[in-house]
Amino acid sequence: MHIGTTLSQFIIEETRLYPGASGDFAGLLNDLTISCKFIGAQVYRGALVGALGSAGTDNVQGEVQKKLDIISNEAILKSMDWTGHLAGMASEEMDDPYAIPQNVPRGKYLLLFDPLDGSSNTDVGISVGTIFSVLKAPVAGRDAELADFLQPGVEQVCAGYALYGSSNMLVYSTGYGVNGFTLDPSIGEYILTHSQMRIPEDTSEYAINMSNRRHWQKPVQRYIDELNQGTDGPRQRNFNMRWVGSMVADVHRILCRGGIFLYPFDQRDPKKPGKLRLLYEANPMSYLVEQAGGAASTGTTRILDIAPQGLHARVPVILGAKNEVERVVAYHRDSF
Ligand code: AHM
Ligand code: MG
Numbered sequence: 001m002h003i004g005t006t007l008s009q010f011i012i013e014e015t016r017l018y019p020g021a022s023g024d025f026a027g028l029l030n031d032l033t034i035s036c037k038f039i040g041a042q043v044y045r046g047a048l049v050g051a052l053g054s055a056g057t058d059n060v061q062g063e064v065q066k067k068l069d070i071i072s073n074e075a076i077l078k079s080m081d082w083t084g085h086l087a088g089m090a091s092e093e094m095d096d097p098y099a100i101p102q103n104v105p106r107g108k109y110l111l112l113f114d115p116l117d118g119s120s121n122t123d124v125g126i127s128v129g130t131i132f133s134v135l136k137a138p139v140a141g142r143d144a145e146l147a148d149f150l151q152p153g154v155e156q157v158c159a160g161y162a163l164y165g166s167s168n169m170l171v172y173s174t175g176y177g178v179n180g181f182t183l184d185p186s187i188g189e190y191i192l193t194h195s196q197m198r199i200p201e202d203t204s205e206y207a208i209n210m211s212n213r214r215h216w217q218k219p220v221q222r223y224i225d226e227l228n229q230g231t232d233g234p235r236q237r238n239f240n241m242r243w244v245g246s247m248v249a250d251v252h253r254i255l256c257r258g259g260i261f262l263y264p265f266d267q268r269d270p271k272k273p274g275k276l277r278l279l280y281e282a283n284p285m286s287y288l289v290e291q292a293g294g295a296a297s298t299g300t301t302r303i304l305d306i307a308p309q310g311l312h313a314r315v316p317v318i319l320g321a322k323n324e325v326e327r328v329v330a331y332h333r334d335s336f
Helices: 007-015 024-049 067-080 119-124 210-215 218-232 247-257 278-291 322-335
Strands: 054-058 064-066 086-091 109-117 128-136 158-164 168-173 179-184 189-194 205-207 260-263 295-297 317-320
Touching: 007 024, 007 179, 007 189, 024 067, 024 109, 024 128, 024 158, 024 168, 054 067, 064 067, 064 119, 067 086, 067 109, 067 119, 067 128, 086 278, 109 119, 109 278, 119 128, 128 247, 128 278, 158 247, 158 278, 168 189, 168 247, 168 278, 205 247, 210 218, 218 322, 247 260, 247 278, 247 317, 260 322, 278 295, 278 317, 295 322, 317 322
Parallel strands: 086 109, 205 260
Antiparallel strands: 054 064, 109 128, 128 158, 158 168, 168 179, 179 189, 260 317, 295 317
């Protein structure tokens, strides 16, 4: 049996596209995949290793932390902080950036991550994942400062996620399209299985938490209401809805078979213009979606152009099939 292209081989071959690459980035990505294998193993063993349930603590967002949130966060910190590739790390689960240990050289990259996205789904056997974003440190070789992380998404040098679903999959992009790898547990390697993933410009499938309808602004209400009217409404065809409640799984479905995902502006809490966080959820997913031929907007602004206001800033997210995202943007334009 032919083994296929391993992720390690793919990373090294892709790095050769960058003249003068030192190998630092390839090392960083390889080390990160080790934590994705570890986290996946903990998620799949679940109750067998006592990993389910709440940890009894809150994170900076005021959300209850699951045991797996903390396990996953620690796994990434520990598999990355010794490598010498990073000047700092930031995570959904930590108020402030994580400082690299004193005895380790400071590298030239910054790693931002949501260690376990969709963790409210861990106790009920539903897919979850890890989201990551890599930036260049403005000054290599010194400790990263908070301001160093506040770069717009267009500056990302790599973005991706690991999905702990029916398989453990690693999907990422460095700006040459989006490729997906499936973990072969029998050999412990991610193997290239989804080459150059593309999102069709049109779709008949959407993802949104409908229970929030009353909190949305008019343009999103109009868009979703029209989809729901199906053949009886202005779109004159039926649309199907899916909502996993794990962004990684919802975005993965869109990369595999198309669709549009919305976690729009929400009028519940003026301090939170959306639920999802810009730096480690919206930006990496928007980068992947654009690399796959889709679009990503808040409704009024391209997500990758936003200047971040803080490490845990939240933004409205509308991403996926280009023509559908453009339609939602046009509805916003019409109404303001
Ligand atoms: P988390 O990072 O705390 O898991 O929150 C983010 C998740 C996304 O994965 C998902 O799209 C969204 O929250 C679901 O929110 P809701 O429960 O409001 O439908
Ligand atoms: Mg999340």
